[in-house]
Amino acid sequence: MRGTRGLLLLAIAAILGGLAATYYHQRKTQALRTPSLPRPLAHDVEADATDWHWSRNSGGHPGVELRARHFRHFHDPERVELDDIELRLYHQDGRKFDLVRCAHAVFDPARAMLSSAGEAEILMGVRSEGAQGRLLHIRASGVTFDSAGGRVSTEQPARFVFDQGEGSAVGASYDPASGELIMQSEAELIWRGRSPRSRPMKLQAGRLVYREKEALVALSPWSRLIRGGLYLEAADAIVRLQQAAIREVEANRARGQDQEADRKLEYSADKLWMLFRPQGELENLKAEGNARVVSQSESGSLSANAERLELEFDVRGTSSVLAAASAVGRVTLVSEPLARPGAFRPETRRLESDFVQLYMRVGGREIERVETASPGRLEFLPNRPDQRRRLLEAERLWIYYGQANRLRSLRAVKAKTRTEAPASAARGAKASPVETESRDLIAEFDPQSGELVRLEQWNDFHYREGAREGRAERAVLEEAARRILMEKSARVWDESSAVSADGLVLDQQSGDVVAKGRVASSHRPERRPSSAVLSAEQSVEAQADNLRTSDRRQKLFYEGHVVMWQGTNRLQAHQVEIDRRARRLTALGEVRTQVIQQPKEDSRPGRAGVFVFVEAPRLVYSEQERLAHYTGGVRLRRGNLQIEAAELQAWLQESGSGAYLDRAVARGAVRVLEVQPAGTRRASAEQAEYYPAEERIILHGGNPVLADSRRGEIRGVRLHWSMREDSWQVEGSGGQPALGRVRRP
Known part of the structure; x- marks a missing residue:
């Protein structure tokens, strides 16, 4: 019984253990299959x-x-x-x-x-x-x-x-809805472009706004653009894009520069527009409001100021070079050459107009030409004491340049020029500026020095230098010789003289002229007491084929068909030379003089003046002595009286109405002829003295003889012939008594 109970207890324990194991196994399996509870939040x-x-x-x-x-x-x-x-x-x-x-x-x-x-x-x-x-x-x-x-x-x-x-x-x-990117401050944008050859453009601003839909970038309140040697500073600016490349820049209150190794371009304006090519090279630049551009190169600087400026650029490699420029509104263009070793520095040139166009040579380093489309004013400002200050005003101007931006030539229409004496000129009275006018003008400059060589003006040329003036259809100024060649209806005059001819050459330094072809001149005698021939109150007029003056117009040489006159007095010859300093006149070749005989002492009322004519191959007149010396075979005529001789000396005096013949002495084979209605009288002698006021002749030397066609003839050592009283006196000598033959009525 006890063994059976023990076995039963052992069996129950085994069953309970199995059940427990099964339970825990099932709980474990269930736990694994059931989700775990979340962690506590x-x-x-x-x-x-x-x-x-x-x-x-x-x-x-x-x-x-x-x-x-x-x-x-x-x-x-x-x-x-x-x-x-x-x-x-x-x-x-x-x-x-x-x-x-x-x-x-x-x-x-x-x-x-x-x-x-x-x-x-x-x-x-x-x-x-x-x-x-x-x-x-x-x-x-x-x-x-x-x-x-x-x-x-x-x-x-x-x-x-x-x-x-x-x-x-x-x-x-x-903002994706508007496609707007805003960079609030310290904005910097580097735009590299689409090509590896493109140089990047750097944009800097206090604030940057990129509007994708409008393809533009707005920079404010200040902006800066940098690309290689290109640099721009401005207030606000707008950058417009085209196919993801910078196409245009619009800037306010801008200034900048574009610099390469051997040149530099500076610009500024109230408003600026820059146009770029797809690779980023500058294509066009427009400036408005206080616009200014300065180009500097190894030859000098060129600056332009205007209300509006536009610059066109060509691309050379990855660089933009200036090709052309136009300026509108109160334009001032200044070209200032740099001094070069061993070379004289040309003048600085300043051009003013309302519209100017400039064209550069290929490469953008040298100017090809400058044109104005409105009236312009070009000044040449001296950089050396021996340079002249020049001014040219014209309706239109074309200026052409040679190498190193040296002036080669210029053309102008409706032009006026003004040239001042250099600062190195001799001290004393300030030299008067030279002023000219014409409808057309061409100037040529030395290609090496840039100095003026030749200035040609035509169509109504007018010249003025102090009191001296001139006119012609065409004129050429030869700068080195300091002379002006005038052609077609040329005329030069001042307060004391005037000369006109088909062609004139005027020496600007001395005032001397060379006139050719249909010369006409007028000279007022110097302010000194009147001489017998040259009155201080009347001008001496002259005509000739040619005229040449020298010694600062103190000597005058007339040639070919010379005719000179003052009042009623007249001189004709092939050649006439006047020496003002020596107060002498010399005439050669078929000399013919005309002097009116009306002395102021003659009080007889109603008496008309009588001309005295003298003809001879040569005449020398001394103003100091008031003596006219005729040689080479002389003939004097006064009314119905004629005197012929080898030479004749005539003393002249001044009267209120002009010069008159005071007395004359004829020498060498003297022949006298008087023709009256009642008869003819002839006289001969080696020498004769003639007193026109007294109408008296004294003959002596060489066996004087007087023959009257009605009364016969008379001989003596000395004969006194009174034509007014129709009488004569005879003087003889011990060895040669007076002899007379009288015809009976």
């Missing part, structure tokens, strides 16, 4: 999840997608914290989206704002399918995302990279 956490996803559609296609590895929803204050997030902001067509990645972000449901304190990565313009195009890659901290509008912003430093370049700023925002 913190008191302020309403939800906690992993691999979280949220999305919202717009117009039948995705609008916003947000993924996070870890999601937590807090209720006080209400917010959502996300870890390792990825945000997709789809564009309106749904084919592209902007991608935002960050390690941690906080979502504010009340404001519908997602923010990340750490660094965030943003990719703009990601394609949903296919190969990726141009992407904008942004890295920034403190990013905030507006879930309602999709706007992304940060107040922290941001960096971005895109296929054309990269940039940075402090504070930025992007």
Whole structure:
């Protein structure tokens, strides 16, 4: 019995153990199969999840997608914290989206704002399918995302990279709806361009706004553009893009420069427009309002100021070189040459007009020509004491340049010039400026020095230098010789003289002239007591084939068909020379003089003047002695009286009505003839003295004889013949008594 009870107890224990083992095994299996209860949430956490996803559609296609590895929803204050997030902001067509990645972000449901304190990565313009195009890659901290509008912003430093370049700023925002990227401050954008040959353009500004839809970048309140040697500073500016390349820059209150190894271009204006080629080279520049451009090269500087300026550029390699320029409105163009070793420095040139066009030679380093399309004013400003200050005013101007920007020639219409004496001129009375006018003008300059060589003016040329003036149809100024050649209806005059001819050569230094062809002159005698021939009150007029003056017009040489007169007095000859300093006149070749005989002492009323004519091969008149000496066979005629001799000396006196013959002495085979209605008288002697006022002749020497056709003849050593009293006296000598033969009636 005891053994059976022990076995039973052992059997019950085994059964219970088996049941227990089975129970615990089943509990373990059930525990493994049943999900574990979540951890207890913190008191302020309403939800906690992993691999979280949220999305919202717009117009039948995705609008916003947000993924996070870890999601937590807090209720006080209400917010959502996300870890390792990825945000997709789809564009309106749904084919592209902007991608935002960050390690941690906080979502504010009340404001519908997602923010990340750490660094965030943003990719703009990601394609949903296919190969990726141009992407904008942004890295920034403190990013905030507006879930309602999709706007992304940060107040922290941001960096971005895109296929054309990269940039940075402090504070930025992007609105996918408007496609507007705003860089709040310290903005810098480097635009590299599409080609490896393109040099990058750096944009800097206090604030930068990129409007994707309008393809423009707005810079404010200040801006700066840098590309190689190109540098631009401005207030606000707008950069317009074309096919992802910078096409145009518009800037306010701008100034900048474009510098290469051997040249430099500076520019400034109230408003500036710059046009670029696809590779980034400058193509066109427009400036308006206080516009200024300065070009500097090894030959000198060229500056332009105007209301509006436009510059055209050619591309040489990767550089832009100036090809042409136009300026409008109060234009001032100044060309200032640099001094070169061993060479004289040319004048500085200053051009003023309302419209100027400039053309450069190929390569952009030298000027080819400058033109004005409106009245212009060109000044030549001396850089050395021996240079002259020149001024040219014209309706139109064409200026042509040679090598090293040295002036080669210029042309002008309706031109006026003014030339001043150099500063190195001798001290004393200030030299008068030389002024000219003409409808057409051409000037030529030395190709090496740039100095004026020849100035040609035609169509109504007018010249003025102090009291001296001149006119002609055409004139040529030879600068080195300091003389002016005038042609066709040429005339020169001053307060004391005037000369006209078919052609004139005027020496500007001495005032001497050479006149050829139909010469006409007028000379007022110097202010001194009147001589017998030259009255101080009347001008001496002359005509000839040619005239030449010398010794500062103190000597005058007339040639060919010379005719001179003053009042009623007249002189004709082949050649006439006047020496003013010696107060002498010399006439050669068929000399013929005419002097009126009307002395002021003659008080008989109603008596008309009588001309005295003298003809001879040669005449020398001394103004100091008032003596006219005729030689080579002389003939004197006065009324019905004629005297012939080998030579004749005539003393002249001044009267109120002009010069008159006071007395004359004839020598050598003297022959006298008087023709009266009642008869003829002839006389001969070796010498005769003639007194016109007394109408008396004294003959002596060489057996004088007087023959009267009615009364006979008379001989003697000395004969006194009174024509007024119709009488004569005879003087004889011991060896030669007087002899007379008288005809009986």
